[in-house]
Amino acid sequence: MGVHLRARATVNALESASQAEQAWKDGDTWAYGTWAQVRIGSAIAHVMAGKMDGAGEALQPVLQLPDELRLATLAARLARELTPLLDDRHPLALRDHVREYCLGSTKMWQIPSG
16 A cells, blocks of 8 residues: 555555455454554545545544554654645645644553553
8 A cells, every 4th residue: 555655546555445444354353553554544545536535534433543542653644644735725624633633642652561
């Protein structure tokens, strides 16, 4: 997915996201961090393609994660890769939700051991 995003091959990136989701449905190991990264990648692809509804739909479950599951790596990716794509043409609500998520993210050193 990352290679497709860098190449701005949004259709291929979205297909990769779809394949990951299907693999999880079929019983592959699911981890919320990986799942969230796939969702974020999907949102980025949708924004690149000008499909804001798809971006919001992909991101919504991630943005609703409780604070203790908001990893710094996820917030960093949102800030580094998605936020620069969002400008005044994009819904203010989406920009605000992303900013809010990043403010509530858990720093790596705050994650409890064990």
